Amino acid sequence: MSGETGSTPAAAVVAPPPPIDLEAWAERNVVFSPQESEFHGPYNPNLFPYFTEILRALGPSDPCRIVTLAKSAQIGGTVLANVFTLSALDLDAADVLYVHPTTDNAQRWSKLKLEPMMRAIPQLDRAFPRRSRDGGDAVLMKRRVDRRASLLISGANSPASLSQVSMPRQCQDDLDKWENHPTAGDPERQADTRSAAREFAKIFKVSTPLLEPGSRIMRNFRDGTQEAFHVPCPDPDCGHYHALELGNFVASLEAGASPEEAHFHCPDCGQPIREHQRAETVRRGRWVASNPAAASHHRSFHLWSAYSPLQSWARIARAWLASRGDAGAEQVFLNDVAGLPYEALGEAPPWETLQKRAEAGHKRGVVPAGFAVLTIGMDVQGDRVEWQVVAWDRHARRAVVEVGVVSGHISEPDTWPRLDAVVRSEWRTEAGGRLAIDLAAIDGNAYTEDVWQWAQRHPASKVIMVRGVPGPNAPLIARVKRERRPDGKLRRYSARFYHFAADNLKLRLYRNLEKADPAERGAALFPAGLDAAYFQQLTAERRQKKIGKDGFARYQWVKAEHQANEMLDTMNQAEVAAIKCNVHTADEREWDRLEAERCGVPAAAQGDLEDLMGPIAEQPPVIGRPYSSGRHPAAMSERRRMKMW
Structure with missing residues (x-):
């Protein structure tokens, strides 16, 4: 009896911990409010089956070091980044570096997004108590009370915040909005080096593509496995698997379909694929890599709005129709809806x-x-x-x-x-x-x-003063409220002085x-x-x-x-x-x-x-x-x- 009693704790000591399952963690801990999603309630993987493999790649059981997601806007990339970050702090007990394009972005995310999420998950609320003497609760730095993990939140525009740290987990958010620093150079390379000393590091790069050539997220996508989500033809006699591509969708509109009738078609048999069939075909979908040789080091995925229940195909069709011929609107559609970069013409016609x-x-x-x-x-x-x-x-x-x-x-x-x-x-x-x-x-x-x-x-209604600012990520128009004059005095401007995105308008x-x-x-x-x-x-x-x-x-x-x-x-x-x-x-x-x-x-x-x-x-x-x-x-x-x- 005594021998048997002693064997149980010994077995428990040597037994390996259960594998870390990010999707299961999300089901247990992520709850969407009505303000966050029309699918409010606990995270439901059946609604987003294409996330399953991405979350598996982000987990420690997948050998890849880098995971890249090039995506449409508002398709759930932030959810994946949050699950990756918070599960690491909870289950993996690993230090995490979360990098935004700017320090201002980082502070807003910490206050408006991160804080409510951490308070809504009981074990994280206990591990990261507010204003704790044992833990850390600064806006850009969070530390567990047991010192087993920390979260450093940085801006890519601040080289100092990307130095003197070594992080096994890292999220690089909105990567295409990162700009090179005039003295420190490329912030992406600088961030990557923060995990270079960790053999089993995991880096998640996520962004909506902006301009090509020059898109960081598309360069990373090409370096990785280049995975697209393939769905089957709904015709049981065909069953051909293929990706939902924008050109396929647009073909139905160019053939005269109304936005409400917009659809894809099977490239093998020609069978129409209509929106009421989307949920079932996506549920049966699978990721297919064009560059599988990269899988051991870098897995990359592309995902756009056509797969998501958050946007109807009719709305996508109307957005495409409305954007045609307007270069600015075309870029917004390609970036935000199709998850594709805008091909920038490098020069004008002769x-x-x-x-x-x-x-x-x-x-x-x-x-x-x-x-x-x-x-x-x-x-x-x-x-x-x-x-x-x-x-x-x-x-x-x-x-x-x-x-x-x-x-x-x-x-x-x-x-x-x-x-x-x-x-x-x-x-x-x-x-x-x-x-x-x-x-x-x-x-x-x-x-x-x-x-x-x-x-x-x-009058300001008749004359405004403007100044062009360079860079692909400059806001189209931004009011200048105040700035220093050459004599050092602060000049306050009324509502008639604006910066504008010169590069964008040239394109x-x-x-x-x-x-x-x-x-x-x-x-x-x-x-x-x-x-x-x-x-x-x-x-x-x-x-x-x-x-x-x-x-x-x-x-x-x-x-x-x-x-x-x-x-x-x-x-x-x-x-x-x-x-x-x-x-x-x-x-x-x-x-x-x-x-x-x-x-x-x-x-x-x-x-x-x-x-x-x-x-x-x-x-x-x-x-x-x-x-x-x-x-x-x-x-x-x-x-x-x-x-x-």
Whole structure:
């Protein structure tokens, strides 16, 4: 009896611990609130069968060191990252490094996402008590009370936070938004080295792809197993397994299907695969690797919205239809819905092609029919201000109306009245009416204080100051509230100074310049009579691969040597003004109203344009009452016009 009694604890001592099962841990511990998911309640693997294998790869039983997930937005990648992180702190008792694109992102995630999750899981709430003397509970550093595990939360923009630590578990979130540091180099390589000393480390790289070439997540996907989720044909006589691909889905729409009828088809037998069959086909799906030789080191997966019950195929179809022809909307669709990178055109078409195309264009100085919004971009140089008037229509098309120059430095008093005249100018429409400038955007980069002083002569609804910022992850438009002046004093700005994503707008423009059909959505129209210098400046920059001193590749826009680029800059500034006027987001009803008010034939003849306007290049036209009288050319008040937009 005593021998048997003694054998039981001995067996327990030598028995191996149960294998760590991340999916089982999620079922026991992850509960979604109604605010988090329409599928609220405990985590249900039957709803997301494609997560099972990814969670297994993230577990310690899979020999791979790196797991990569290239994905659509809002498809559950954050859930996987949270399960990987919190299960490691709970079961694996391992230190974890969680890296976000920026420290601000890291702090928000810690406060708004991590903290509620940890408090909702009893054993983690006990292991990581708030304000404990034994444990750590700082925003960016969490430590178990028993000192068996810790969580370090960092920003990729902070090299110091990625140094002097060695971590067996690591999550690199939103990887495509990570930017190289000017002195420390590539933060991804720096983060990877934090786990180099751990033989059995596990690194989870997850992101929605953004731009290609240059996408970090797609580079990692290609380095790994390149797994796609294959589903069977619903026809029992076929059963062919294949991935759900965007081109397959779009084919049904191009064949005339409505969004509600959008579907895939089996590439083997042609059988339609409809949305009501999705749950069953996905339940029977399996991951298939194109590069299985990488499995022992790096498993990589691609997943997009078509597999997810969180988004209907009809909604995907409507998003695709709405994005066609609009380069900016196309990128959002490819990134967020299809989980694919946007192929960035590194350069515009040859300038000679654009000039030849313009020979059949509209009359210079006249707004083409159907273009109801006018904006102007103004680029400030040392001895002049160059400007470009651009018209916009409901189909995301732009039409150059006129370009010109105001000589003199922006700080000179006699320059200001001539700049005022540009902003107050009105332009003839093909129907014989007149349109005023809706919004002017002037460059505030080199001569910020001087530009600011002039801009304040006008309402913020008429003139804004802008500054282009480089980088693929810059926000499209962001208000500048305050910054240091050269004398060190803090300047506070009213709501009229904005940064904009210069790289993003160049990509949009150059893709749209490829469209030779002037009726195509997003096309750029040019008037006859623009000289070669205009088109050379418009196409002056290229997106090129540069190898830094650290040996790593970066992509940046480079201007051709000795080539001016003012027309490219003013075009981008004019588009910033157009975005502020909501030209890309206004609905059909708003456009109907705008066209009715602005594009119709006026009651009385307007006279010939040349009779009304002097030479435009040096002395811009001033027609009718200045806008400060409170009347729009379409007889709308300034307040009503801005409310409409």
